[in-house]
């Protein structure tokens with residue numbers, strides 16, 4: 001437990017809520033979930049499931065129709081054939097990450113993770129008594145793991161490398177040819193590449209390639225939380241190599257029995273053309289927000305060497321503005337009423353010189369946030 005840290009941003013969010021209760025208007029640029037409600041057709045499918053009352057446990061690997069629907073989505077969106085038998089429906093990507101790491105990691109095994117990266121990854125590895133190895137990534141590697149970094153850090157005890165593309169907190173993508181080289185390297189070393197594709201769909205310049213198009217030996221993690229706007233439904237999935245499915249079934253039965261049944265019925269509507277149309281309009285809105293916020297932050301003095309291609313995050317260097325991003329984030333909240341996430345939540349690689357902005361608010365609110373930051377920087 002000593003190695004498991006809380007999300008530091010939660011304390012900042014709690015302070016923001018306190019200020020709001022006192023009547024202050026806070027601009028939220030710290031929140032890591034879409035501000036859009038779950039699309040209507042998905043809610044309606046969920047309501048129908050509740051009314052019909054078929055709310056018993058599903059098989060641990062998921063509702064068969066939903067596994068088929070996810071396989072069909074891989075065919076239609078990516079042109080990739082993935083048998084439904086390799087698809088495991090989970091309580092969020094969180095459940096999928098837990099299963100993948102539990103299946104792969106023995107005590108003492110090492111897993112390479114990017115630093116900065118999604119904080120839960122290293123905690124999942126620790127939970128299995130493994131050792132997360134943070135690999136510092138920066139502007140020169142587009143804030144991502146790449147084949148060279150993996151080769152450089154892969155040791156005798158390494159069993160896996162875990163990458164997210166697009167990444168939280170950096171929004172950057174791993175190009176397809178690099179993913180391929182990373183998967184091949186892991187194969188050669190008898191290890192596994194895990195790719196978290198939770199922000200797929202939220203990509204604004206071109207499209208992301210799924211790692212499933214590249215290799216059958218990778219674990220791919222995904223979720224209904226972000227692109228599908230279903231965070232609170234707690235539903236995600238994993239595509240596992242065929243040889244692991246039996247083991248994962250066993251683990252899922254033991255750890256959570258099954259993903260939530262109403263959510264699984266609701267998600268059957270997530271891939272319908274009407275829903276996808278709603279989601280594509282929202283993707284365009286996220287894209288417009290990014291296109292507004294990146295240059296605006298650069299103008300304020302934040303360092304953003306690469307325009308992030310996806311997710312809804314901007315990981316910005318704030319070294320020219322402060323030597324302590326944590327104190328900066330709190331001061332900004334108190335004095336300007338703008339909430340952002342300090343780098344400390346994402347690892348040990350110069351967190352004091354970075355902050356994360358989430359563009360999970362309409363452009364008008366982002367513009368209000370930018371104006372407030374400008375005024376705050378002007379009067380400090």
Ligand SMILES: Cc1ncc(COP(=O)(O)O)c(C=O)c1O
Nearest residue numbers: 092093094118164168223225236
């Ligand atoms: C990179 C990444 N992976 C996984 C998750 C977990 O998401 P969920 O369990 O809601 O699917 C998140 C949530 O923020 C994330 O950013």
